[in-house]
Amino acid sequence: xxxxxxxxxxxxxxxxxxxxxxxxxxxxxxxxxxxxxxxxxxxxxxxxxxxxxxxxxxxxxxxxxxxxxxxxxxxxxxxxxxxxxxxxxxxxxxxxxxxxxxxxxxxxxxxxx
Amino acid sequence: xxxxxxxxxxxxxxxxxxxxxxxxxxxxxxxxxxxxxxxxxxxxxxxxxxxxxxxxxxxxxxxxxxxxxxxxxxxxxxxxxxxxxxxxxxxxxxxxxxxxxxxxxxxxxxxxxxxx
Numbered sequence: 001x002x003x004x005x006x007x008x009x010x011x012x013x014x015x016x017x018x019x020x021x022x023x024x025x026x027x028x029x030x031x032x033x034x035x036x037x038x039x040x041x042x043x044x045x046x047x048x049x050x051x052x053x054x055x056x057x058x059x060x061x062x063x064x065x066x067x068x069x070x071x072x073x074x075x076x077x078x079x080x081x082x083x084x085x086x087x088x089x090x091x092x093x094x095x096x097x098x099x100x101x102x103x104x105x106x107x108x109x110x111x112x113x
Numbered sequence: 114x115x116x117x118x119x120x121x122x123x124x125x126x127x128x129x130x131x132x133x134x135x136x137x138x139x140x141x142x143x144x145x146x147x148x149x150x151x152x153x154x155x156x157x158x159x160x161x162x163x164x165x166x167x168x169x170x171x172x173x174x175x176x177x178x179x180x181x182x183x184x185x186x187x188x189x190x191x192x193x194x195x196x197x198x199x200x201x202x203x204x205x206x207x208x209x210x211x212x213x214x215x216x217x218x219x220x221x222x223x224x225x226x227x228x229x
Contacts, residue, residue: 031212031213031214032212032214032215034218041201041223041225042222042223043117043203043205043220043221043222043223044156044203044220045220046217046218046219049215049217051214051215089155089156093212093213094212098168098169098210098212099210099211099212099213100158100169100212101158101211101212101218103155103156103157103158104155105154105155106155
């Protein structure tokens with residue numbers, strides 16, 4: 001069964017610190033992997049989209065990495081800000097299933113001042 | 114350009130009633146997807162419409178239905194509401210298949226449904 005698992009489930013860090021969120025998936029073959037940020041009560045917002053041939057992609061203080069061999073991705077947040085408090089969701093596109101998106105449960109990140 | 118618009122933003126219904134939610138996609142986007150998100154849960158895929166045709170469907174009972182109009186606007190309907198249907202319902206639009214290539218999926222702010 002195609003799955004996307006994220007860790008940790010939740011994370012609390014101090015403002016200004018860096019953190020890394022993990023995503024492991026079993027979807028194969030996959031077309032692309034995405035990271036979304038979702039503020040509480042709002043719709044998710046796209047951070048990065050990586051195809052299977054890309055290893056890293058940055059969006060400001062957010063850097064996503066992808067290892068297609070081990071089926072792992074990470075999202076690194078540098079110099080965290082209070083506005084980074086949100087859920088971060090990893091999503092994988094299933095190339096065998098009409099590119100259906102398989103969503104992870106998300107990591108809830110809390111930044112404390 | 115205008116984003117994805119969902120109406121209503123908030124609504125309260127009682128068990129047994131039915132509800133219709135509306136979604137206007139970004140101009141030019143032909144794909145509309147619907148998701149349910151309950152407190153503390155990830156997004157659960159409901160269905161996706163493209164050019165008025167349902168292309169993908171998630172694992173939800175038949176009480177959940179949807180449709181797409183020729184102008185790409187979409188509606189979803191939930192009949193015989195249950196307490197467990199209380200959730201944030203999110204709509205997302207994209208140019209083509211939401212998962213294909215680098216096609217960006219843009220979400221609306223959601224419709225928060227409370228069933229009493």
